[in-house]
Every structure is written in C-alpha cells, then in structure tokens.
Amino acid sequence: MGTYRVMRQDDNGNRALVAGELTRPAAEAMADEFEARGHKQLYWVEPLPARIVVGGALLHQGRVLAARRSAPPEVAGGWEFPGGKAEPGETEQQALERELFEELGVRARALHRLPGSWLVRPGLELRIWAAELITGEPRPLQDHDQLRWLGPTDLTTVDWLTHDREVLPHVAALLH
Template structure:
C-alpha cells in the first residue's frame, strides 16, 4: 500500500514506525497529535510503502493503561499534560501501534514512559471509548525490573496500597477500575 507513514525517534536515536499507509493529511494530523500530547520524542511524516498491517475498517485502535503491581502496591502516575488533564492521576500507558497486541503495547509504553520492564497479565473489566475508533483498556501488569521514573507525560509517581486508592484525583476511566485494582491488591 502506498502512502505516508508517521515515524518517531526516541532519546537514544532509535527510529520506530508509528503508522503506515496513511494519506498525507491524516499522517500530518497524527504526527501533530503526538506532538500536542507533549511527547518528548521527535515525530515526522515520510512517503513510503506500508509494511505494517492496519486494523480492518471499523475495528477500534486501543489505548492501554497499566495497573502496575509490585510488593502489594500499585503505581499511580500524575499527568503533566495536556493542560486539561494535568494534575490528574492515571494508570500509565498509551496507544497501541498498528500490528501490536494490547499486551505488547502496554509493555512498550511502560518501558518508554517509566523506564521499566513489565509483563501484561490480564485486562481488567471495562473499556471506554476515548473518541470514535479509539478504545481504552486497563490491564493488570507486574513489574519485572527497574525503578519507575516519570520519563514522559507524568510529573510524579506514587506506589499505593489498597486503602490509599481513593486519596487521589483520578481520571474518570481510571477511577472506574479502582475496585478491581483493590481486589487484586487484596488477593496479592
């Protein structure tokens, strides 16, 4: 498939294809969306042949969040932007790229945003439409290695016990899964 692709380069100079086979206007809009979200990585549009499969028409793309569990606590992250979300707390994560499973996307996003290696365990109940064609799922995940740091999109991180979950101003969708996260912590 001919068209344009959106590319990104991380802080280490690694280059990744974000999306393929787009029209020029769609590719420019997607790159601008990433820039507007405050990602510290560099995004650009280039012409080329698509090698990444696109989801079938009508199938949603996913945003995945991770309820990252470690030693009886869960990690919460305070948003640094965009302005309408800044100061609210969430389970960190991001969009699945074309061709990625939700598990792969979550593990990649936690590495990029927090500098850790984690394993996606299972989706928690519920899903939410972020906008048409984009659906949020929150997953339980376990920390495998590394010390989480707020590398992108967040200004602060906190490890919380079950009794502390209600102490923070969560984003609405994240707040809805708190009973499920509390049950995981109680069972852990």
C-alpha cells in the same frame, strides 16, 4: 459516538478512501453531496475501528503505581494508570509493556485485562491491564510529573481520571 470515513468505488471495482475521521452526520452529508452532484461512483459511509489505548495497573509488593498527567492540558494534574496507544500489528500486551518502558523506564509483564473499556474520545478506546513490575524503578519520563505507589487503603487518595477511577474496584481486589 465513533468516527467514520467516506469510501468510494469506481466502475472498475477499485475502492478508495475519500475522507476519514468524521462524525457520522458529516460523513453522511459528504457522501450525499457527492451523489447529488451526479458523480458516477458508489459512495458509502463506514465506521473507523477504534484505536486501542492500554493502561497498566502496575503491581509490585502489594501496591499499584499511579501516575499524574502533565499533558495534555485538559487532563494535566489527573492521576491514571500509565500506558499509551497500541501500534498497528502490536498486541495489547506488547503495547503495554513497550509503553511502560517508554514512559517509566521499567520492564513489566502484562498479566490480564481488567473488566471494562472506555471511549476516551471518538476513535480511541481505553482498556486497562494488570501488569507486574519485572525490573527497574519507575521514573516519570513522558507525559507524567509525579508517581506514587498506592496500597489498598490509599487508592482514593489521588484524583483519578474518570476512566481510571471506574476500574479501581478491580485493582483493589488485586491488592488484597
């Protein structure tokens, strides 16, 4: 289930956002309410594009880095492939490289996207990429309190967040 916005168009053809970040039923109810009030403008509901979140399976010397979340509370203590939201105008590769620098203090190169994508919450889609460590020693600078390098036989020794767990078979293949 995604998020939706209500748009309107006036008699001159000017389009404007009425409301965003709504569920589909809420957006449709809002558009119906405006039309029922006799507003002379055209109203419609359209989906908001999902914002992309990139996670990085950071590879180095036959191991992959796992990071334990410290925030927000609903995922604290869970392990993930670190990363974050892509900014407008940024490619997924650029976003991943920037996020790994900001969160871990390392320079990395995005290699290729791993199969799958997951709706983290409405309007937020996770995509996980393989990446290689170029320089630096990872440190938990933001949103994490612990890091671990895991080899192929260690992948199931941490409590992965659901979405990250689903990509483990593809990560394991990279480690062999």
